[in-house]
Every structure is written in structure tokens, then in C-alpha cells.
Amino acid sequence: MHVMKKTVRNLLDENFIYARALHYLGIDFFHCEEATLEELCVDKGIDHKRLIRSLYQFDTKSRIPFGEINEYPLPLVVAYLKFAHQGYIKDSLPFIVGLLKNLNTNQSPLHDLIAIFPLFVEDFIKHIYREEDHLFGYIDRLYKTKNGGYREAHQLFFKSEPSLAEQRAHHQEEDEMASLRELIEEVQMDSLHVKIIVQEIKAFDREMLYHAAIENEILFPKAIGLESEVLLRIQELSALN
Numbered sequence: 001m002h003v004m005k006k007t008v009r010n011l012l013d014e015n016f017i018y019a020r021a022l023h024y025l026g027i028d029f030f031h032c033e034e035a036t037l038e039e040l041c042v043d044k045g046i047d048h049k050r051l052i053r054s055l056y057q058f059d060t061k062s063r064i065p066f067g068e069i070n071e072y073p074l075p076l077v078v079a080y081l082k083f084a085h086q087g088y089i090k091d092s093l094p095f096i097v098g099l100l101k102n103l104n105t106n107q108s109p110l111h112d113l114i115a116i117f118p119l120f121v122e123d124f125i126k127h128i129y130r131e132e133d134h135l136f137g138y139i140d141r142l143y144k145t146k147n148g149g150y151r152e153a154h155q156l157f158f159k160s161e162p163s164l165a166e167q168r169a170h171h172q173e174e175d176e177m178a179s180l181r182e183l184i185e186e187v188q189m190d191s192l193h194v195k196i197i198v199q200e201i202k203a204f205d206r207e208m209l210y211h212a213a214i215e216n217e218i219l220f221p222k223a224i225g226l227e228s229e230v231l232l233r234i235q236e237l238s239a240l241n
Contacts, residue, residue: 003037003052004036004037004038004041004048004052005036005037005038006036006037007033007034007035007036007037008022008029008032008034008035008036008037008040009033009034011037011055012029012192012195012196013192015059016195016196016199016200016203017058017059017061018055018058018059019196019200020058020095021054021055021057021058021059022040023095023098024058025050025051025054026044027044028102029192029196030099030102030193033192037051063207063210064080066213066214066217066218070217070218072218074139074143074222074223074226077214077218077219077222078136078139078140078219080214081136081211081214081215082132084211085128085132088124088128088204088207089125089128092200092204092207093121093124093125093204095200096117096201096204097117097118097121099193099196099197099200100113100114100117100197102193103193103194109188109190109194110184110187110194110197112183113180113183113184113197113201116179116180116183117180120176120179120180123176124176127176135223138164139223139226142223142226142227142230143226145234146226146229164223164224164227165224167220168216168220168224171212171216171220172216174212176208177204177205177208180201180205181205184198184201184202
């Protein structure tokens, strides 16, 4: 069967990620599950080549390999993590929030998730901004100190944060997705809408695990190494004075 002859339901049964591709084109799958893609293009005035291109782009979208990121200099690792943060805030989380808002709460097996997810999003965004302000901000000060010939060393002490080693240890113990994971573990996916929500949250969970691995195994070791180098040099300079 040609892809344009498939219904939205058939398409999403093949790959849940296509729900995002349709959303990108202004199509909410839960309003048109039985429509064919051909019918949608006519109804929405979308060129079928554009629709197929969107499906392909979302289907082939992949993360940068761990080994490649490990070769990045520390500022580029930070930039990559910041870029990922913006994707979570502007894309992944709003999409899931929208799916939950349009779910029939009276018949939904996800009623607890509907209540809890907004709180999770609020806490998660606060965590991201706190991490960028404090952890990434400190790493930036380390680099400025090193590259400024240590004339900016005093800036390093305007912080009351735990050491980088302590932060890494705490970060390794965090599991922000634990409560959500438990909520969806036993869910009966009795509708396409519920199935897509569960799959999206599982995909986000996998992305969080990958993101945490980058921070724990790449960001923190590189940052701790830079911190040791900078502080050692400061001590050496202080001994000369």
C-alpha cells in the first residue's frame, strides 16, 4: 500500500514518532485517526511531498553518538547540553502536555499522569535553569579564568555550591523520571491516543538516561579536570607572591 493510502492509525501503529511529524504540520492525529494521509493533504491544503518529507525527517532524526560527544571540547559539550535543554522545553514536553490536555479524562487510564505531569514539567524546567545558572555558569568562569591569564580568579569564589565531585555524585543518584515510569508501567493502552502518550514518555525517559550519561561521564570529568588545572595554577601563582 502506498503511504498516502494509509490511515493515520495505520501510520502511527508502524511508528509513534510520526505523531510529531503530523503535529509539526498542524495535524492532531487524535482528531483524524481513520483519515488517510491523502485525505488529510486535501483537507489541510498540504502538498503530499511536504508531508512525506516531514515523515522522513522525523523518522531519520538521531542523536549524536556518545563517542563523538566525548571528543568535544568542554565548551562544546556545554553548548550541546544547552541545545538539548531547549529541545525538551520547547518541543518534547509541550507535545506531551498537549496530548494529555486533549485526552478524555473521564475514560482515561492516565488520570494520575494528567494530574502529575504539569508538576513534573515545572520542576524539570526549574532544574534545567538551575543547572545552567550554577553548574554551567561555574564552568564558564573556570574557562574565563584560565583564558584570562588568571586575572579573573576572584570570580571563582562567588559561589556557595558543592564541589563538582559532590555535584557529580548527587547527579548520579538522581532519577527524575522514576515517578512517571511507575505511572505508565501498568497502563492498558486501550486507545491510539494513550499508546502515543505512553510511547512518547518512554522515549523521553530514554533521552533523559542518555542526557544524564553525557553529563556524568563526559561533562563532569572534563569540568573536574579543568577545575583542578585552574586551582592548581592559582595556588602556584599565589605561592610566588
